[in-house]
Amino acid sequence: MLSKYTIKRQTMWSVFLxxxxxxxxxxxxxxxxxxxxxxxxxxxxxxxxxxxxxxVPINIADPALPAHLEHGDLVVGVDVDENCQPLESDxxxxxxxxxxxxxxxxxxxxxxxRYGTAAGDACEDLDGDGTPDVNEANFCLSIDGVLLESQxxxxxxxxxxxxxxxxxxxxxxxxxTAYAAVHANGTSLPGDNNTAIxxxxxxxxxxxEGDNNSATASGNSARALAAKGNNNTxxxxxxxxxxxxxxGDNNSATAxxxxxxxxxxxxxNNSATAxxxSAFAGADEGDNNTVxxxxxxxxxxxxxGDNNSATxxxxxxxxxAGDNGETAVNENLCN
Numbered sequence: 001m002l003s004k005y006t007i008k009r010q011t012m013w014s015v016f017l018x019x020x021x022x023x024x025x026x027x028x029x030x031x032x033x034x035x036x037x038x039x040x041x042x043x044x045x046x047x048x049x050x051x052x053x054x055x056v057p058i059n060i061a062d063p064a065l066p067a068h069l070e071h072g073d074l075v076v077g078v079d080v081d082e083n084c085q086p087l088e089s090d091x092x093x094x095x096x097x098x099x100x101x102x103x104x105x106x107x108x109x110x111x112x113x114r115y116g117t118a119a120g121d122a123c124e125d126l127d128g129d130g131t132p133d134v135n136e137a138n139f140c141l142s143i144d145g146v147l148l149e150s151q152x153x154x155x156x157x158x159x160x161x162x163x164x165x166x167x168x169x170x171x172x173x174x175x176x177t178a179y180a181a182v183h184a185n186g187t188s189l190p191g192d193n194n195t196a197i198x199x200x201x202x203x204x205x206x207x208x209e210g211d212n213n214s215a216t217a218s219g220n221s222a223r224a225l226a227a228k229g230n231n232n233t234x235x236x237x238x239x240x241x242x243x244x245x246x247x248g249d250n251n252s253a254t255a256x257x258x259x260x261x262x263x264x265x266x267x268x269n270n271s272a273t274a275x276x277x278s279a280f281a282g283a284d285e286g287d288n289n290t291v292x293x294x295x296x297x298x299x300x301x302x303x304x305g306d307n308n309s310a311t312x313x314x315x316x317x318x319x320x321a322g323d324n325g326e327t328a329v330n331e332n333l334c335n
Contacts, residue, residue, distance in 0.1 A: 045076035047084035055084040106132075114143060115168050126172045127199050133172060142169040142180070145188075154198075157182040163192030163211065171198040171205075173220075181208035198222075200239075207234075210249075217241070219258075226253075229268075236260075255279075257296075274298070286320060293317075303334065 042062040047055035049072040057076065060068055065075075074080045081087055088097035094107035102111055102120035112121040119125075124133040133139050138152030144167055145160045154171040159181035161167050169178040178198040181191035189209040196205040199218040207215035210230045217224040219239045225246060226234040232245035235254045242261040245251040248268045255262040255274045262272040263282045272291045274281040281293040282301040289302040292311045300312035305320030309327045318334035319326040326333050 045082070046073045047076060047080050048073050055080070057082060057084055114148060115141060115170055126170065126197065133170075136172055138174045138176065139172050140170070140178075142178075143167070157186060158194075158196075159188040159191065159208070161192045162190050165193030165212075167191055167194045167208070169196045169205075171203070173199060173203055174201040176200060176203045177205070179206045179208065182206075183209075194226075196224075198224075207232075213245075215243075217243075232264075234262075236262075251283075253281075255281075262291075270302075274300075289320065300328075301334075 043059040044062050044065050045057065045059055046068055048058045050056055055074065076082055079087065088099060090097050091104055092107045094109040096109060096111060098104045102113055103123035106122040108120050108122040114121055121134060122132060125131065126133055134149065136151060138154040139149060140147065140154040140156035141149040142156035142158040145158055147156060153175050154173060155177040156169040156171050157179045158167045158169045167180040169180040171178040176198040178196040180194045180196040181189045183189055184206060191208045192211045194207040194213045196207040197216045198205040200220045200222055202220060203217040203222045205215040205217040205224045207213040207226045209228050212231045213226040215224040215226040215234045217236045219237060219241055221239060222236040222241045224234040224236040225244045226232040228247040229249045231250045233252045234243040234245045236243040237256045238258045238260055240259045241255045241257065243253040243255040244263045245253045247266050248264065250269045251264040251267065253262040253264045253272045257276045257279055259278045260274045260276060261280045262274040264270045264272050265284045267283060267285060267289065268287045270283040270287065270289045272281040272283045274293045276294060276298055277296040279293040279295060279298045281291040283289040283291045285304040286302060286308065287306045290309045291300050291302050293300040295314040298312040298314045300310040300317040302308040302310050302320040303318065304322050305324050307325045308319040310317045310319040311329045313330060315330050316332060317328050317330055318332050319328035321334040
């Protein structure tokens with residue numbers, strides 16, 4: 001017969017074993033804060049925060065994850081990479097980090113950027129209406145003689161480049177037309193790095209028969225021409241606006257406003273800027289001339305001379321007419 005002392009010892013031993021079992025179970029749940037996952041348990045890769053403030057990659061048991069998160073640990077693949085470095089954000093999940101993605105809100109793993117602007121093709125929106133170009137009813141894109149996109153009534157044409165940079169034609173609008181190193185009749189012209197962009201119904205942009213020319217027409221029936229020369233820029237912004245830089249080098253013509261017009265013809269290193277409804281700025285038959293018309297119906301021109309300047313803010317102004325080095329501001333010096 002067992003003594004009371006023996007029974008008491010057995011009872012104490014049973015209580016000890018039970019307590020030890022509970023302690024081991026508790027350690028299995030929270031122990032990974034000081035070690036790794038146990039065999040047979042699902043494992044989670046985390047970066048464990050040490051007492052020195054550094055992170056160390058370890059594997060833990062899945063049930064221990066809440067305790068590790070409360071401790072300040074980070075989950076590999078969610079918060080950090082396998083080296084405990086912060087993950088780069090990739091909002092559209094296309095495999096390209098946002099910091100390097102040319103269209104961070106739309107998945108485009110190929111990063112297509114065929115017409116060379118800041119946005120990738122998936123985000124391009126030339127007319128700013130919120131619809132990407134590739135989804136527009138009337139849109140086309142032609143690069144170096146290849147028609148890459150064609151929807152609706154927009155017309156694009158380009159010729160193979162004669163140099164290293166492409167000739168690009170882009171049109172967005174009902175009946176919009178863009179030609180890069182292509183004549184208006186569709187004939188190919190020699191050229192390198194010419195860009196024609198037409199935005200708006202019946203807008204027309206032509207750049208070519210030379211190198212590094214840019215023509216941009218933005219507005220219904222706007223027209224822009226940069227041709228027969230090199231390094232020319234023609235920009236027409238506004239319904240029925242017109243800009244022309246023709247037969248010369250290093251010219252810039254900019255027309256901004258409804259019916260505004262800027263024209264440079266037969267000359268080099270000229271600048272013509274017209275801003276306002278029906279404003280007109282023209283530099284014809286000369287070099288190194290600067291013409292500025294600012295205001296509705298303002299009219300300024302230089303004609304048949306070099307190194308002249310004409311500025312109008314609303315009245316007829318002219319400098320040149322065979323003379324050189326004239327400066328006219330709201331006055332007629334073409335006598």
